[in-house]
Amino acid sequence: MTIQFNCPNCNALIAFDRKHCGKRARCLTCGQIFIIPSEDYEKPQKIKLEVERAKPLPGFYRAIVLDSWKLFTNTENVTGLVFVATAVCFKFFLARLNFTVTVSGPWRSIDLYVPLGSILHIAAWGFLFWYYMEIIYSTAFEVEKLPEVQMGGFYVFLWQIAKSVYIFVIALFVVELPFLITAVILKITRVELSALLHIFMLGGLFLFPMAILTAAVGRDLTMLRPDYLLAPIFRAFKPYLMPAVLIAAVGVLQTQASQYAGQDLAATTGHLLLNLTVQAIALIAMRSIGLFYRYYSCYFRW
Numbered sequence: 001m002t003i004q005f006n007c008p009n010c011n012a013l014i015a016f017d018r019k020h021c022g023k024r025a026r027c028l029t030c031g032q033i034f035i036i037p038s039e040d041y042e043k044p045q046k047i048k049l050e051v052e053r054a055k056p057l058p059g060f061y062r063a064i065v066l067d068s069w070k071l072f073t074n075t076e077n078v079t080g081l082v083f084v085a086t087a088v089c090f091k092f093f094l095a096r097l098n099f100t101v102t103v104s105g106p107w108r109s110i111d112l113y114v115p116l117g118s119i120l121h122i123a124a125w126g127f128l129f130w131y132y133m134e135i136i137y138s139t140a141f142e143v144e145k146l147p148e149v150q151m152g153g154f155y156v157f158l159w160q161i162a163k164s165v166y167i168f169v170i171a172l173f174v175v176e177l178p179f180l181i182t183a184v185i186l187k188i189t190r191v192e193l194s195a196l197l198h199i200f201m202l203g204g205l206f207l208f209p210m211a212i213l214t215a216a217v218g219r220d221l222t223m224l225r226p227d228y229l230l231a232p233i234f235r236a237f238k239p240y241l242m243p244a245v246l247i248a249a250v251g252v253l254q255t256q257a258s259q260y261a262g263q264d265l266a267a268t269t270g271h272l273l274l275n276l277t278v279q280a281i282a283l284i285a286m287r288s289i290g291l292f293y294r295y296y297s298c299y300f301r302w
Contacts, residue, residue: 003040007032054298060239063291068284071146080146084131084283088275091124095259121259126161128279129168132286133216139290140217140297146283167221171211174224176204205251207233209243213289218302228301235299236292243292246285253278 004015009032016025021038024047034044071077097117103110134147152160173180179200186193210229215221218228233240257274293300 003037005037005041005044008034008044008046056236056239056298057295060291060295061242063295064242064284064288067144068287070144071283071287072280074145077146080131080149083149084128084279085276087124087127087131088279089272091121091259092272092275093260094124095121096261122165123161126165128282129164130160132282133164133167133212135283135286136213136216136290136293139287140213140293142294167215168212170221171215171224172204172208175207175211175229176201179204205248206244209247209285209289209292210240213293214302216289217293223302231301232292232296232299236296239292239296243285243288246281246288250278250282250285253281 002015002017003021004013006012007014007027009027012027014025014027016036018038020036023036024033025036026033033047035047037044072081095117097120098113098115101112101114103112131147131149138145138147179197182193182200183197186197207229210233211224214223214228253274257278258271259275260268260271263271
């Protein structure tokens with residue numbers, strides 16, 4: 001003999017043999033788990049199962065401190081390292097190639113400024129930004145070597161450069177938005193609160209690695225939401241300090257790494273080596289960002 005009742009969640013009609021009364025069952029329509037009632041059309045009791053929360057994987061610090069050197073010793077990474085070094089040399093030596101072209105006219109001459117060096121400098125950074133995100137993405141999904149450099153044609157390559165610069169600018173804008181809004185308000189009201197501005201600026205820079213991680217792995221700029229950015233940091237604050245400190249070190253060193261400006265050989269060599277060192281640390285920093293997602297993905301809301 002059967003009994004009939006409605007699912008307590010979706011109201012679908014369900015029938016069971018009476019011998020199953022008091023047992024657990026699952027609605028085939030919506031998946032709701034309930035206790036089979038003893039009477040027809042009696043409302044069954046819902047069952048809420050305790051979902052075991054995933055835990056972070058062990059070995060995060062070891063992966064950064066002890067395994068990152070493999071980036072520079074693995075023979076499979078030679079191509080990627082060569083491309084990075086080439087981009088560094090490209091922007092180092094060509095950044096000063098801005099010049100002015102004089103166009104003679106019937107009445108007067110016009111001087112046109114051609115920022116070729118600046119364009120090439122930005123293009124080199126665009127390639128590096130693109131490669132950074134590829135490193136973060138591949139590392140996040142357990143690839144232990146540098147990603148391959150696939151141009152995909154000249155126009156595709158230009159598009160990748162432009163898109164990468166755009167993503168980095170948007171990510172920086174999002175995390176620094178509280179700083180920008182506060183700066184505008186203080187300027188309008190003519191209030192001097194430089195300490196508050198510094199706090200907001202540094203706070204935005206602290207969030208920047210998480211913003212780049214979200215853009216690189218999530219592949220969607222609409223995911224740059226406060227809850228998505230802040231939740232993993234709150235849950236794993238100490239581990240997050242590793243990529244944050246590495247990114248800060250890259251930023252500080254980069255401010256000291258000037259480009260070629262006609263120096264003598266010794267000075268040129270020193271500045272070029274500093275630029276290459278900055279990029280070596282940047283590769284480790286980007287890998288650490290990807291590792292943060294790999295080891296603490298259970299704390300991400302996306």
